[in-house]
Amino acid sequence: MEKKLRELFDFQKFEKNADLQAVIDKVHARHSALELSDDDVSFVAAAGMPETALKRKRPGEEEK
Numbered sequence: 001m002e003k004k005l006r007e008l009f010d011f012q013k014f015e016k017n018a019d020l021q022a023v024i025d026k027v028h029a030r031h032s033a034l035e036l037s038d039d040d041v042s043f044v045a046a047a048g049m050p051e052t053a054l055k056r057k058r059p060g061e062e063e064k
Helices: 002-008 018-030
Strands: none
Touching: none
16 A cells, blocks of 8 residues: 555656646746745734634534
8 A cells, every 4th residue: 555655646757747847837926935024924823813713612502
């Protein structure tokens, strides 16, 4: 099984694939990497913001 997975996901098979590289280039062109300013960093929450998360209620549980 491990050998089969290795064969399926072998990067070398795709490394010189022109069609795949064209897709990668298009995505890079649309989404260029930008450095965030110190002001912009304050708006980033990589782990999410707990105060904005929706609390899920369990079936049959009443709202508090």
